[in-house]
Amino acid sequence: MLLQLAAIGIGLIVLFALGIVGLILVFYLLSIYNSLIALKNNIDKSWSNIDVLLVQRNAELTKLVDAVKGYMKHEKTLLTDITKLRASVANANGPAAKAAASDLLSGMLGKLFAVAENYPQLRASENFHQLQGRVSELENAIADRREFYNDSVNTYNIRIQQIPDTFIAGMMKLTSRELFKSAPGTAEDVKLKFE
Amino acid sequence: MDSDIIFISLGTMLVGGIMLYAGFSNWNKFKKIADLSTSKARSMAAGLVELSGKVLPAKKLVSPITKQECTYYRVEHQIYMRGRRGGGSWVTTNTKTECENFFLEDDTGKVEVDPKLAEIDIPLDKIEYNRKFLGAKERDIEYVLAKGDVAYVLGTAKNKPGVKTAKNEDNFIVTQGEGDKFFYISDKSEKDVRSNLSTSAYLLIGLGALAVIGSFAYIVYSFFAV
Numbered sequence: 001m002l003l004q005l006a007a008i009g010i011g012l013i014v015l016f017a018l019g020i021v022g023l024i025l026v027f028y029l030l031s032i033y034n035s036l037i038a039l040k041n042n043i044d045k046s047w048s049n050i051d052v053l054l055v056q057r058n059a060e061l062t063k064l065v066d067a068v069k070g071y072m073k074h075e076k077t078l079l080t081d082i083t084k085l086r087a088s089v090a091n092a093n094g095p096a097a098k099a100a101a102s103d104l105l106s107g108m109l110g111k112l113f114a115v116a117e118n119y120p121q122l123r124a125s126e127n128f129h130q131l132q133g134r135v136s137e138l139e140n141a142i143a144d145r146r147e148f149y150n151d152s153v154n155t156y157n158i159r160i161q162q163i164p165d166t167f168i169a170g171m172m173k174l175t176s177r178e179l180f181k182s183a184p185g186t187a188e189d190v191k192l193k194f195e
Numbered sequence: 196m197d198s199d200i201i202f203i204s205l206g207t208m209l210v211g212g213i214m215l216y217a218g219f220s221n222w223n224k225f226k227k228i229a230d231l232s233t234s235k236a237r238s239m240a241a242g243l244v245e246l247s248g249k250v251l252p253a254k255k256l257v258s259p260i261t262k263q264e265c266t267y268y269r270v271e272h273q274i275y276m277r278g279r280r281g282g283g284s285w286v287t288t289n290t291k292t293e294c295e296n297f298f299l300e301d302d303t304g305k306v307e308v309d310p311k312l313a314e315i316d317i318p319l320d321k322i323e324y325n326r327k328f329l330g331a332k333e334r335d336i337e338y339v340l341a342k343g344d345v346a347y348v349l350g351t352a353k354n355k356p357g358v359k360t361a362k363n364e365d366n367f368i369v370t371q372g373e374g375d376k377f378f379y380i381s382d383k384s385e386k387d388v389r390s391n392l393s394t395s396a397y398l399l400i401g402l403g404a405l406a407v408i409g410s411f412a413y414i415v416y417s418f419f420a421v
Contacts, residue, residue: 009419013408013412035226042230049240140237140303144234144303148235
């Protein structure tokens with residue numbers, strides 16, 4: 001009788017301890033699930049935040065090209081290239097393709113601002129200075145948000161491959177995401193399409 | 196069955212439960228910090244943001260004990276209470292807190308922070324044993340978030356009402372969010388904040404679980420021992 005009571009007592013304690021350990025385990029698994037959802041949403045949000053700036057930059061570029069074409073009559077090719085690349089950025093699908101087109105456009109913009117130094121009348125234009133400042137601000141902001149996006153993707157890609165997160169990520173069918181970085185060959189593809 | 200011991204066991208179980216809850220809460224905070232990348236002041240977007248930079252007070256505020264120019268201070272007045280069996284502990288009898296908005300400046304720009312509803316995690320700056328009243332030991336402890344301190348901020352960036360310019364510095368204020376209430380300010384680095392939170396989460400969950408299981412085991416043992 002005494003032994004039976006002791007066994008019941010021990011059984012109750014073990015059951016209770018298992019319950020507590022189970023509770024901690026459930027909490028831990030839920031926290032991994034929530035964390036993966038948060039990381040995935042962070043990436044989507046930071047991608048939208050880059051896209052907003054790319055659209056803003058495209059709008060400013062239209063104004064910039066309109067403002068300079070009267071002065072830079074001998075740079076028709078450069079201005080046409082910028083207009084074409086602007087369309088390439090807007091039409092590119094996925095982060096790598098968009099990054100490649102965006103990098104080429106940034107390079108062309110650097111060229112445009114360097115060439116503008118040869119046109120004193122253009123340099124004296126208040127409108128040009130304002131647009132140049134605005135485009136440079138947007139370029140800096142895009143660079144910052146690109147860094148933020150790539151950080152978020154990197155954290156997510158590492159987490160979905162680490163144990164134990166990888167098991168839950170597998171059940172959630174989460175896959176690696178693309179960095180906002182021109183992948184090898186992508187820049188050449190954009191160049192070819194653009195030419 | 197000794198009713199005193201049972202009450203103590205139930206008390207321990209309750210404390211263990213509270214420790215478990217605090218541990219889970221710290222773990223959630225740790226995850227939130229670990230999952231979010233650091234934004235730059237000039238390019239951050241609205242919503243939950245993590246920032247790091249130098250503290251620049253928006254208004255002049257001076258801490259009462261160390262006389263530092265700061266954006267936040269807390270002074271706790273404590274008296275030493277002697278225990279019945281010798282020894283004793285410091286008990287806080289009065290707390291004074293003051294804070295003002297500040298700008299957080301990183302290498303790209305600055306953004307305004309309203310720290311009123313933030314959980315502020317800073318180490319104490321000074322203990323001043325100032326007086327003895329009728330033989331009682333008293334002291335003041337000061338915590339300061341001073342001008343020039345490098346701070347870590349995780350909060351919600353909101354648009355300032357009626358302002359719409361191209362500059363983040365004018366557009367945004369970091370404060371507590373409506374949906375996500377987590378708003379945390381510390382003068383430790385992100386790495387230290389994460390390490391402190393995860394360590395305390397492990398300890399609280401481990402000790403909490405032990406306290407709950409141990410006290411339950413003791414209650415069951417007392418019940419069957421009768």
